[in-house]
Amino acid sequence: MMQIFPTQPQSDSILTTLFKQSTPHFKPPTQVHPGNEDGDGFGHIAFNTDDVYKSSAKLLDAGIDFKKKPDEGRMKGLAFAYSHTDKYWIELVKRGENSGIKEEFNLSQTMLRVKDPVQSIAFYESLGMTKVYEHKFDSFALYFLASLPEGVVAPPADSGDEARTFIKNMHSPLLELTHNFGTEENADFTHFNGNEEGRQGFGHLGFLVDDVELACADLVHNGCVFKKEPNAGTMKGLAFVLDPDGYSVEIIKRGGYDDDNAQPFYY
Amino acid sequence: MLRVKDPSVTIPELTGKYGMTLLDRYDFDSFSLYFLASIRESERYTLTPGSNEAHRYLWTTSGVTLELTHNHGTENDSSYQV
Numbered sequence: 001m002m003q004i005f006p007t008q009p010q011s012d013s014i015l016t017t018l019f020k021q022s023t024p025h026f027k028p029p030t031q032v033h034p035g036n037e038d039g040d041g042f043g044h045i046a047f048n049t050d051d052v053y054k055s056s057a058k059l060l061d062a063g064i065d066f067k068k069k070p071d072e073g074r075m076k077g078l079a080f081a082y083s084h085t086d087k088y089w090i091e092l093v094k095r096g097e098n099s100g101i102k103e104e105f106n107l108s109q110t111m112l113r114v115k116d117p118v119q120s121i122a123f124y125e126s127l128g129m130t131k132v133y134e135h136k137f138d139s140f141a142l143y144f145l146a147s148l149p150e151g152v153v154a155p156p157a158d159s160g161d162e163a164r165t166f167i168k169n170m171h172s173p174l175l176e177l178t179h180n181f182g183t184e185e186n187a188d189f190t191h192f193n194g195n196e197e198g199r200q201g202f203g204h205l206g207f208l209v210d211d212v213e214l215a216c217a218d219l220v221h222n223g224c225v226f227k228k229e230p231n232a233g234t235m236k237g238l239a240f241v242l243d244p245d246g247y248s249v250e251i252i253k254r255g256g257y258d259d260d261n262a263q264p265f266y267y
Numbered sequence: 268m269l270r271v272k273d274p275s276v277t278i279p280e281l282t283g284k285y286g287m288t289l290l291d292r293y294d295f296d297s298f299s300l301y302f303l304a305s306i307r308e309s310e311r312y313t314l315t316p317g318s319n320e321a322h323r324y325l326w327t328t329s330g331v332t333l334e335l336t337h338n339h340g341t342e343n344d345s346s347y348q349v
Contacts, residue, residue, distance in 0.1 A: 032270045032341070045269075045333065047285055047305075062284055085276045088269060090285075105285045106305040107333060149329065171307065173331040203268035203336060208326070256326030 033194070033201040034088045041191030041245060042202030043178065044080065044089035046109035048101075048168070052079050052092045055104060088201070096168035109144070110205070111176040112247060113191055116184035117143055119244040120177055126222055127207050127215070127249070129175065130154055133163040143177040146170065147207075175205070193246040204240070204248035212237045212253050219251075268334040273342035274301055277335060288312045290332060291321040301335040304328075 035042040049055040052070045056079045060066065067080040067089060079092040093108060095101060114120040121131055124145050132154045133144040144167050148154060155162040167174060183189045194202035209215040216230045216239050226232075227240040227248055239251040271277045278301060281287040287303040290312065302325050306312050314321040325332065 032272050059284055064280075064284060083277060084280050085272050086269075102308055103286055103305065105287075107285075107287065107331070147331075171305070173305075201270055203270060203334075206268070206334070208328075252326075254327060256322065 032086050033199045034083075034086050035194070035201050036089060039190075039192050040194075040199065041113050041247065042194050043111035043113060043176075044091050044109075045107065046091035046093050046111070046176075047105040048093050048095035048099075048108040049105050050095060050099075050101075052077050052094050055092060056081070086201070094168075096165055099169040099171075101169075101171055106171050107173045108170070109174050109176040111178060112202075112245070113178045113180065114245050115179075115189055115191065116244065117141065117177060117179040118184075121145070123222070123224070123243050124175065126218060131157040132174070133157050133167045135164075140178060140180045143179070145175045145177065146172065191245050193242075193248065195248060204250050205243075206250035206252060208252055208254040210254055212239060212251055215239075215251050216241070268336055271335045271337055274299065274335060274337045275342065278303070281333075287333070289316050290314070290328075291325040292316045297339055299337045299339070301337070302332045303335070304330055304332045 033040075035044070056066065056070050059081055060069070064084075065082045067082055068075075068078070070077050070079040070092070077094060081090040081092065082088070083090055091109070091111075095106070095108075121143060125131070128147055129145040130148050131143055132146045132148075133142075134157045135142045143157075146154070146167075155166050157163050192199045194200060195204075207215075212230050216226070219241050220226075225242045227242055228238070230237055230239040230251070237253055241249050241251060243249050278289060281303055282289060286305065288306045289301060289303050290306075291302045291314075293300045294317070301316075314324055
């Protein structure tokens with residue numbers, strides 16, 4: 001079985017340098033946009049911690065600004081800090097009671113808004129992810145996806161507390177998809193994907209795969225659109241595909257070299 | 268991947284306040300890339316960001332990393348909106 005792991009970042013590098021050189025229409029970003037304005041797709045990253053109140057107090061003492069302190073608003077115990085300078089939202093979430101995680105924080109989520117979760121979940125499942133938790137509210141639903149190591153079996157995503165406990169105890173980050181009900185029925189609805197002029201903050205997700213050609217062939221079969229096909233441009237074997245909302249998803253060879261005859265670029 | 272205006276602010280923030288570890292970096296003419304992760308204490312990271320060993324670790328990890336892109340010069344541009 002092809003192993004695929006998500007790597008929010010794991011991208012660009014030498015490969016993108018050449019990609020940019022070979023892509024005449026590429027425009028370098030001119031500003032950082034943290035998201036969460038009207039129409040933005042990217043929402044935030046999150047860290048889990050045992051005690052959101054205690055961790056928030058510490059961050060406040062250290063000069064971190066907050067959009068929402070844990071005792072504010074209706075969602076008690078949940079906080080949003082701002083990153084310095086760029087003002088990205090950093091959510092602080094209480095982790096499970098018996099996680100066994102000793103560190104104060106672990107990166108736990110990247111949140112993207114999606115128009116139609118049926119399509120989005122199918123896309124990320126085709127990249128080896130598993131839906132591990134879903135939670136429906138009155139006007140929106142949250143879906144959490146993970147690249148689980150082989151042999152790890154998650155409880156059913158709709159099992160409520162059992163699934164919730166499973167994700168709250170995880171150390172590895174999840175992809176959180178937010179669906180605001182009704183967007184899927186509006187033919188004209190789109191999110192900004194973070195790469196438009198003036199909206200450039202979030203850039204892409206990245207997946208390491210053992211076989212880029214094979215992974216891309218599967219994606220083509222499923223009707224995916226490429227921003228850069230694996231054999232286009234100077235760097236072979238590196239692809240950027242667009243997910244159903246138009247978010248960029250990088251497909252890159254595990255080990256980091258571009259084809260069978262290439263030297264791994266870490267040498 | 269998230270773009271950042273000034274990595275000299277953001278990286279100490281993520282490592283110092285949120286306990287992340289800088290795993291690796293790449294420096295190009297016009298931009299730099301930084302890769303960070305939440306590493307367990309038991310997996311203490313000793314490689315030097317930017318070294319071949321760090322690159323090898325990065326591109327073979329089974330974990331998830333946060334990539335930051337810094338377009339050089341933005342940190343000095345007061346009109347650069349965030």
